[in-house]
Amino acid sequence: MIQVLKRELVDGWRSFRFPGLALVVMFFALLDPPSTKYMAEILKMFAGDLVIQAPPPHPADAFASFLGDINGMALLVLIVISMGLVAREKENGVAAWVLTRPVSRDNYLLGKLAASVVAFFGAVLAGGVLCYLYTWSLLGRLELIPALVLTLGLGLYGSVVLAVTWSASALGKSPLVAGGWGLGSLFLLWIPSSILSLTAAGRFLPYSLVGQAGAVLRGVTPLADLIPAAMVSLALIAVVIVFTLTRFRALEIE
Amino acid sequence: MTGLKHPIQYPIEIEGLTKKYRDNMAVDNVNLKVPAGSVFGFLGPNGAGKTTTIKILTGLISATSGRAKVFEQAVTTEISPDLKQSIGYLAQEPVFPPQLTGTEVMAMVAETYRLQGKEWHDRANGLLQEFDLLPAANRRVGAYSRGMRQRLGIATVLLPAPPLMILDEPASALDPQGRYEVLEMVSRLRGEATVFFSSHILADVERVCDWVAIIDRGQILKQSRLGDLLDEYTGLHPGYFLRLLDRGTEAAQELTREDWVMVAEVGDDNGVTVRTTAGQYGLLQEGLVAALVTRGYTVTELRPLKPDLEEIFLALTAKREGVER
Numbered sequence: 001m002i003q004v005l006k007r008e009l010v011d012g013w014r015s016f017r018f019p020g021l022a023l024v025v026m027f028f029a030l031l032d033p034p035s036t037k038y039m040a041e042i043l044k045m046f047a048g049d050l051v052i053q054a055p056p057p058h059p060a061d062a063f064a065s066f067l068g069d070i071n072g073m074a075l076l077v078l079i080v081i082s083m084g085l086v087a088r089e090k091e092n093g094v095a096a097w098v099l100t101r102p103v104s105r106d107n108y109l110l111g112k113l114a115a116s117v118v119a120f121f122g123a124v125l126a127g128g129v130l131c132y133l134y135t136w137s138l139l140g141r142l143e144l145i146p147a148l149v150l151t152l153g154l155g156l157y158g159s160v161v162l163a164v165t166w167s168a169s170a171l172g173k174s175p176l177v178a179g180g181w182g183l184g185s186l187f188l189l190w191i192p193s194s195i196l197s198l199t200a201a202g203r204f205l206p207y208s209l210v211g212q213a214g215a216v217l218r219g220v221t222p223l224a225d226l227i228p229a230a231m232v233s234l235a236l237i238a239v240v241i242v243f244t245l246t247r248f249r250a251l252e253i254e
Numbered sequence: 255m256t257g258l259k260h261p262i263q264y265p266i267e268i269e270g271l272t273k274k275y276r277d278n279m280a281v282d283n284v285n286l287k288v289p290a291g292s293v294f295g296f297l298g299p300n301g302a303g304k305t306t307t308i309k310i311l312t313g314l315i316s317a318t319s320g321r322a323k324v325f326e327q328a329v330t331t332e333i334s335p336d337l338k339q340s341i342g343y344l345a346q347e348p349v350f351p352p353q354l355t356g357t358e359v360m361a362m363v364a365e366t367y368r369l370q371g372k373e374w375h376d377r378a379n380g381l382l383q384e385f386d387l388l389p390a391a392n393r394r395v396g397a398y399s400r401g402m403r404q405r406l407g408i409a410t411v412l413l414p415a416p417p418l419m420i421l422d423e424p425a426s427a428l429d430p431q432g433r434y435e436v437l438e439m440v441s442r443l444r445g446e447a448t449v450f451f452s453s454h455i456l457a458d459v460e461r462v463c464d465w466v467a468i469i470d471r472g473q474i475l476k477q478s479r480l481g482d483l484l485d486e487y488t489g490l491h492p493g494y495f496l497r498l499l500d501r502g503t504e505a506a507q508e509l510t511r512e513d514w515v516m517v518a519e520v521g522d523d524n525g526v527t528v529r530t531t532a533g534q535y536g537l538l539q540e541g542l543v544a545a546l547v548t549r550g551y552t553v554t555e556l557r558p559l560k561p562d563l564e565e566i567f568l569a570l571t572a573k574r575e576g577v578e579r
Binding site: 007092094102253 | 312315331341345347351352354358362363366367368
């Protein structure tokens with residue numbers, strides 16, 4: 001698996017997939033703290049004679065805004081860059097080349113998934129650190145542990161989407177089909193959460209990892225409330241991995 | 255070269271192998287045994303089922319029925335990495351991770367085949383040099399031409415020196431010089447490794463292979479030692495080539511008058527080619543030398559005319575079409 005992982009990291013870097021993802025994350029890490037701080041002033045510029053009364057900006061708002069943007073835009077970028085992970089290599093013959101070397105099918109798939117997870121976590125953590133420090137410098141200090149846990153939670157939530165996209169890329173016939181499954185998973189993770197968010201069941205849905213960011217950062221919701229969603233997310237990832245590996249072992253690579 | 259590490263008589267054994275795609279029977283009840291240490295030519299026109307058979311052998315696709323064994327282990331899509339250590343495979347259109355350089359591709363091969371130490375590095379450089387890829391070794395393979403990819407593919411197969419090499423049309427994208435070098439390289443592997451070599455170019459197979467199987471429309475038409483096959487089909491063009499000490503033209507004229515000679519002619523090299531019909535070949539065999547000696551000619555060379563592989567292939571496919579009609 002290590003050879004595939006290394007090769008995938010090199011490939012992702014040189015093809016600009018991973019730097020592109022990192023740039024999107026960094027963009028929001030640099031955009032959200034100042035836009036949160038100066039939002040009232042920005043609105044006043046466009047308000048004309050209207051009087052706008054906004055609460056003073058809180059560091060939690062800037063960081064929650066960052067996590068929200070990553071949940072939206074960066075996950076879309078993640079789907080786009082990972083939908084061809086395996087499907088494209090099945091099309092262009094690289095998968096056949098790798099799989100006729102002494103590499104097992106499981107290791108081939110796991111290496112590719114692991115590289116994308118590493119790249120995504122790396123980008124999100126780097127962006128999180130940057131956003132945290134920038135927020136601190138502009139708006140004041142934010143509790144480190146909740147910010148870190150929420151950043152990791154976002155990484156885990158994104159990994160669910162990534163795993164579904166990877167699975168569809170491995171088992172489907174084209175990158176577009178995989179992209180469709182990735183987008184579908186985003187909606188499937190979000191829709192039940194929007195309906196069940198106020199019920200006890202909502203705590204178990206993966207979307208809780210990102211949906212409660214503001215409340216957790218302000219200390220309204222305890223960190224422990226994220227555990228059920230994290231466990232369900234890990235279980236979902238495990239199920240997707242086992243299902244994909246099992247099906248891929250018998251798949252014909254033309 | 256590591257030589258033949260596996261003391262197995264037939265590194266490849268295929269029994270009743272069939273692969274069906276909807277209505278298309280790509281491989282139809284194929285039986286093959288590839289002897290250890292041989293250069294085995296797998297010959298057939300495009301679309302005959304060669305690549306499909308090879309894809310089953312390498313675990314890329316599964317058979318509809320029958321079985322394929324490599325080093326006595328059944329091959330499936332879950333072929334183990336340990337078994338793959340013994341196999342080097344070159345695809346018809348070699349493709350590599352496009353973002354890697356030639357050197358990195360070789361390094362990845364060395365890692366996956368668990369080549370130890372740094373010797374592989376020198377060996378990789380030697381192979382890149384041998385295949386004229388050293389100047390492009392640090393360029394990404396995505397920018398390589400088809401011929402360069404094919405040469406790199408051969409280098410990647412040779413690097414770990416596996417005991418079994420499966421080469422699917424290894425010279426198809428090469429210029430005449432590259433083709434010559436690759437065929438020479440394949441020829442040198444005889445006895446060192448088992449080479450399963452598919453091609454639709456009959457001259458290539460005839461040049462380097464010692465065993466041959468002919469496949470057409472998914473079915474094996476013939477499997478044999480190349481020499482035996484050529485002998486078997488001697489009657490395809492019944493006749494002899496001979497050389498005389500002198501008076502070749504005169505001898506040809508005299509032989510033409512015999513009932514059992516269809517034609518006797520003198521070639522540019524002063525050799526005499528004597529042809530007859532299939533029905534009279536026995537008479538020619540019995541009477542030729544006697545006819546010449548009694549007339550006072552001295553025979554310095556005599557050998558039966560043998561068809562080339564192309565003629566045998568055409569005869570086999572024509573026979574099959576005749577049977578089908």
